[in-house]
Amino acid sequence: MRSKIFMYMFIFMLMLTIFIYVNDKKILEAKQNTIELLDAKVKGLQTENDSLLSKNLDLNYFSLDQNDGAITYFEDRGIDAKELSQKVEDAIISRNRAEDDNELIPFAGMEGVMRINKVKILNHKWIIADFTDGTYWGELLLSYDLDENNNLILNTEKSFLYPQD
Template sequence: MKKSLFMYLFFFALLFIIFQYMNEKTIFESQEKSINSLTKKMEKARDSVDVLNNKLTESNYFSLLDNDNAMSYLEKYNLDPAEVKQLVTDKIYDQNGGENGNPIIEFKGDRGPMRINKIKFLNHRWIQADFSDGQRWGEVIIEYLFDEKNELDIYSVKSVLFPL
């Protein structure tokens, strides 16, 4: 009787061990698949981030604060590029408040005055700006200069108005 009891216990323990082994193996395989899937997603995300960083670097090639030559030019005249950017931006946006819109824009609006919405500094001399009256849109290239007295002069170089 004892022999058969030990035999049954042995078989039961053996079956329990086999069941545990198969169960753990299944869990391990599913976790490994999940890890591989997440690794592939992470690699894709890294590749996407790299592509976006390259695009950002390329688009910032024409900018005041990322252009070494423009920054050197301004520093040669003891001008801080960040302060210049803020000063020029404020002056352009302040001119939007006029009754006839921004005087830098050569076009008259159909629905109201033309106002500059967004600006992008291309370098130490030029700015690209977007303007509209709410219905019609356009872009303008603006030139800004500092004279001998470090006074700011801003004027339009060329404008384009997009067709309706």
């Protein structure tokens, strides 16, 4: 009788061991598949990130921050390009008035007051800006320079309004 109990216990332990082995193998394979999927996803995201970084560099090609020649131009005159960039943007946006059109925009507001919304400094001489009155909008190209006292001189070179559909 004792030998039968040991035999049944042995068979039970053997079946339990096989069950645990098969179960653990399935769990391990599932985890491995998850790891492979996540690795593929990470590689895809890294590729997308590299692509976006490259695109960002291309988009910032015409930017004072990325233009070494323009930065050197200002450094040779003893001017910090980052400070000047902020000063120029502030000077342009500060010309937006509560009741009057911005004097840099050569169009009168038809549905409101014309205001400059966004400014991008391209280099040491050119700025592009976006303006609107709430209904009509356009863009303008500005030139800028500093006089001998480092006062900012802004001139509107070209501008246009987008046609209303």
